[in-house]
Amino acid sequence: MVVGEVSTFSEVVVIGGGPGGYATAERAAALGRSVVLVERERLGGVCLNAGCIPSKALIQVANTVALPAEAAAWGVESDARADMERVQAWMAAVMDRLRGDVEGRMRRAGVGVVRGTARFSTARRVVVATNGSTQHIEFDHAVVATGSRPTALRALAVDHARILDSTDVLALRAIPRRTAVIGGGYIGLELGCALHKLGSAVTVVEIADRLLPAMHPALGGALQRRLSARGIEVLLGTSALDDDGAALRVRGPDGERRIEVDAVVVAVGRRPNTDELGLERAGVPCDAAGRIAVDPSRRATRTVLAVGDVTDGPGLAHKATAEAEVAAATAAGRRAAFAPACIPEVVFTDPEVASAGLTPERAREAGAEVVTRRLPLTASARALLRGDGAGFVELVAEPSGALLGAHIVGPDAAELIAEAALAIEMGATLEDLALTIHPHPTLSESLAMAAMS
Amino acid sequence: MEFRLPDLGEGLEEAEVVEWLVGEGAVVARDQPIVAVSTDKAVVELPAPMAGRVTRRVGAAGDRIRVGEVVAVIEEVAAVAVPAAAAPAPPALRPRAAPAVRRLAVELGVDLQTVAATGPGGRIVADDVRRAANGGAAPAPVAPPPAPTAASAAPVAAGVGQAPPGRHPLTGIRRRTAEVVAGAWSSIPHIANMDEVDATELLEARTRLRRAAGEHGELIGVMPLLVMAVARTLRRFPLVNAHLDSAAGEVEVHAAVHIGLAVASADGLVVPVVREVERRGLLDLATEIERLVTAARSRRLRHTELEGATCTVTNFGSLGGRFSIPIIRPPEVAIFGFGAIAPRPLVVDGQVVARPTLPYVVAVDHRVLDGDAVCAVSAALAQTLGDPLSLLLG
Numbered sequence: 001m002v003v004g005e006v007s008t009f010s011e012v013v014v015i016g017g018g019p020g021g022y023a024t025a026e027r028a029a030a031l032g033r034s035v036v037l038v039e040r041e042r043l044g045g046v047c048l049n050a051g052c053i054p055s056k057a058l059i060q061v062a063n064t065v066a067l068p069a070e071a072a073a074w075g076v077e078s079d080a081r082a083d084m085e086r087v088q089a090w091m092a093a094v095m096d097r098l099r100g101d102v103e104g105r106m107r108r109a110g111v112g113v114v115r116g117t118a119r120f121s122t123a124r125r126v127v128v129a130t131n132g133s134t135q136h137i138e139f140d141h142a143v144v145a146t147g148s149r150p151t152a153l154r155a156l157a158v159d160h161a162r163i164l165d166s167t168d169v170l171a172l173r174a175i176p177r178r179t180a181v182i183g184g185g186y187i188g189l190e191l192g193c194a195l196h197k198l199g200s201a202v203t204v205v206e207i208a209d210r211l212l213p214a215m216h217p218a219l220g221g222a223l224q225r226r227l228s229a230r231g232i233e234v235l236l237g238t239s240a241l242d243d244d245g246a247a248l249r250v251r252g253p254d255g256e257r258r259i260e261v262d263a264v265v266v267a268v269g270r271r272p273n274t275d276e277l278g279l280e281r282a283g284v285p286c287d288a289a290g291r292i293a294v295d296p297s298r299r300a301t302r303t304v305l306a307v308g309d310v311t312d313g314p315g316l317a318h319k320a321t322a323e324a325e326v327a328a329a330t331a332a333g334r335r336a337a338f339a340p341a342c343i344p345e346v347v348f349t350d351p352e353v354a355s356a357g358l359t360p361e362r363a364r365e366a367g368a369e370v371v372t373r374r375l376p377l378t379a380s381a382r383a384l385l386r387g388d389g390a391g392f393v394e395l396v397a398e399p400s401g402a403l404l405g406a407h408i409v410g411p412d413a414a415e416l417i418a419e420a421a422l423a424i425e426m427g428a429t430l431e432d433l434a435l436t437i438h439p440h441p442t443l444s445e446s447l448a449m450a451a452m453s
Numbered sequence: 454m455e456f457r458l459p460d461l462g463e464g465l466e467e468a469e470v471v472e473w474l475v476g477e478g479a480v481v482a483r484d485q486p487i488v489a490v491s492t493d494k495a496v497v498e499l500p501a502p503m504a505g506r507v508t509r510r511v512g513a514a515g516d517r518i519r520v521g522e523v524v525a526v527i528e529e530v531a532a533v534a535v536p537a538a539a540a541p542a543p544p545a546l547r548p549r550a551a552p553a554v555r556r557l558a559v560e561l562g563v564d565l566q567t568v569a570a571t572g573p574g575g576r577i578v579a580d581d582v583r584r585a586a587n588g589g590a591a592p593a594p595v596a597p598p599p600a601p602t603a604a605s606a607a608p609v610a611a612g613v614g615q616a617p618p619g620r621h622p623l624t625g626i627r628r629r630t631a632e633v634v635a636g637a638w639s640s641i642p643h644i645a646n647m648d649e650v651d652a653t654e655l656l657e658a659r660t661r662l663r664r665a666a667g668e669h670g671e672l673i674g675v676m677p678l679l680v681m682a683v684a685r686t687l688r689r690f691p692l693v694n695a696h697l698d699s700a701a702g703e704v705e706v707h708a709a710v711h712i713g714l715a716v717a718s719a720d721g722l723v724v725p726v727v728r729e730v731e732r733r734g735l736l737d738l739a740t741e742i743e744r745l746v747t748a749a750r751s752r753r754l755r756h757t758e759l760e761g762a763t764c765t766v767t768n769f770g771s772l773g774g775r776f777s778i779p780i781i782r783p784p785e786v787a788i789f790g791f792g793a794i795a796p797r798p799l800v801v802d803g804q805v806v807a808r809p810t811l812p813y814v815v816a817v818d819h820r821v822l823d824g825d826a827v828c829a830v831s832a833a834l835a836q837t838l839g840d841p842l843s844l845l846l847g
């Protein structure tokens with residue numbers, strides 16, 4: 001430290017104010033630790049400002065715009081149009097309100113929020129730069145919760161005008177007439193579905209041989225059939241080559257092809273924000289993908305912990321929040337471990353897709369014998385009312401019946417999956433699910449019916 | 454297939470059934486623990502040698518089974534014939550326990566794989582984890598002990614001194630303890646010295662070391678300092694760090710100091726051994742003590758960790774005691790006991806003042822050592838404890 005520099009001390013310094021960071025800060029403060037939270041932009045992180053929340057707002061708008069066309073089949077005639085300027089104003093108001101909630105929670109918890117960019121200078125100190133001034137903060141524990149950013153494609157540099165990333169799509173004030181979406185993972189598909197409902201002709205380009213390649217294989221297949229039926233073009237085994245300002249050039253199983261579009265959305269994954277933290281000065285190693293390796297107590301080193309997208313596992317807000325609970329306990333000197341039985345994953349497409357726990361393949365790899373129970377949603381009266389009964393519920397269990405996984409494609413799958421997650425965490429069996437009386441007529445019945453089948 | 458008691462090593466000829474982990478008729482997976490048996494002082498869970506149905510269990514809790522005798526009969530079952538809700542489910546991937554129970558296990562340092570489940574369908578419930586943390590066996594059908602009064606000084610483990618009217622067999626560690634202490638008490642002529650030492654400096658040292666140790670500070674209690682002081686004292690009086698072979702009429706003086714730590718577990722007294730105390734730094738020593746005590750309470754000690762002590766330390770102060778006469782564990786020739794540190798009147802510079810004092814006891818085997826040795830050892834120990842900085846002298 002240079003003579004004259006003054007540093008303050010906080011028992012816990014949290015870097016990053018997203019769902020992982022603010023939850024860690026709030027919980028560590030509740031456990032009696034002094035806590036400073038450093039955020040370089042806005043509290044709430046990607047989730048609140050450019051991810052989960054605005055995307056769900058846009059999807060809700062898109063679903064509403066698309067509803068009249070669906071309802072026409074029920075004999076309802078109406079019309080709906082989206083005024084994107086007002087839509088954006090509404091989304092901004094919702095986000096403002098939620099950000100205010102987070103700020104209030106930090107204030108009530110006694111967490112000091114520092115605006116600026118943090119870098120480690122040692123394993124016990126960070127320097128925070130704010131508009132040219134700096135301050136040093138010493139700590140007993142630092143928790144890295146800096147999240148992730150969209151992965152860039154070298155051949156398709158995002159220019160925020162024609163080549164867009166997910167953040168750009170969420171801020172659109174005019175819907176492109178034709179859109180290509182690079183990436184058939186959950187982000188690309190959610191945005192692609194929403195854009196399609198808002199009137200864009202959408203082509204999804206996925207390099208793998210199925211949509212949602214990280215999930216149960218049958219989910220992507222079922223979703224693809226629905227998307228294709230609705231008019232979304234899906235190109236599998238296809239990679240994007242370049243864009244000439246009028247058309248995107250792709251190469252697929254049938255050779256090269258030009259797709260004339262007005263916008264290209266790049267949604268090919270996210271990479272951890274770990275490269276500008278000075279982690280090497282704190283002695284924290286990263287793997288080739290930039291992830292920080294942590295033990296179950298969330299420790300990377302004696303003094304540095306990490307939660308959320310900067311660590312291994314799915315980049316999901318609820319995973320980060322659950323890890324935050326553990327990191328805060330560890331920083332407060334308690335014994336804690338992050339060891340959930342499952343981390344639910346949800347995709348807000350139409351129909352929705354959701355998973356919790358193991359697929360049959362993963363269960364067998366883990367050495368378990370499995371039984372599966374699959375129920376097509378044509379068996380659910382409510383699913384028929386809600387749509388056309390497309391989709392299914394698949395349950396994966398040990399031969400004893402103990403539930404290992406649940407995989408759903410269908411309306412409100414994202415809501416239904418929570419019951420399955422609880423059942424998995426509690427060690428419930430198929431029989432337990434089947435014998436639990438589910439209300440009729442609901443979508444939730446389909447879980448019990450699948451367990452009974 | 455008949456499952457016979459395997460050779461558990463260490464020349465043991467028999468083991469005692471502590472608890473059956475599965476019922477008769479249960480379908481078990483290969484390597485699933487089916488019965489807990491107690492050997493000397495460690496409880497071992499025996500895994501099923503094959504997958505199948507347990508058609509017969511031999512022996513109830515407390516029965517002794519010799520190596521090679523049948524413990525259980527397991528019959529192969531066709532996989533398809535296994536009814537869904539037949540029995541405790543084999544924990545193929547992970548123990549079945551709710552999230553709150555798993556968190557409790559982490560907090561208490563209990564490995565769920567070692568916990569005997571009593572919940573429905575083989576689920577581990579919170580009480581199972583707490584029992585494992587206390588090193589306890591299956592719950593005895595006793596009335597709950599009366600709630601401790603607000604005045605009680607130290608936490609008393611649930612169940613201490615509790616039993617319903619009637620005759621109860623001495624089993625497992627209890628039986629083994631009975632044999633050892635009766636032999637020790639009747640064959641060893643104990644002589645003991647008791648005193649108190651001003652613990653002001655000791656507590657100050659503990660506090661400063663804690664701060665200096667940073668995040669590992671919580672490991673540093675008074676106990677590691679006491680064990681280190683005992684080791685230093687033993688180095689100054691090698692004849693106290695010895696074993697008596699009374700049959701041969703010889704005393705074997707040991708070069709290394711391996712200190713046994715008396716740990717009260719729900720199963721009874723267990724004495725894990727810290728090896729080579731004289732070579733360990735304080736943090737290392739504290740970490741090892743923590744590890745051994747946790748393992749002892751959760752019945753996860755290995756046999757080798759219970760053997761080879763050259764001297765023993767008992768900390769009855771943690772149970773609220775002040776002075777007591779500990780029993781030497783043959784073939785050792787001495788034992789050190791420590792009472793609870795508390796503010797007590799002390800004369801300093803001619804004035805009676807309140808100071809934290811540490812009561813301690815040194816007991817030796819009079820066949821090997823005389824009263825002069827007891828007093829010299831006590832004085833040396835007191836000097837070290839009163840001025841813990843002197844531990845740096847080595």
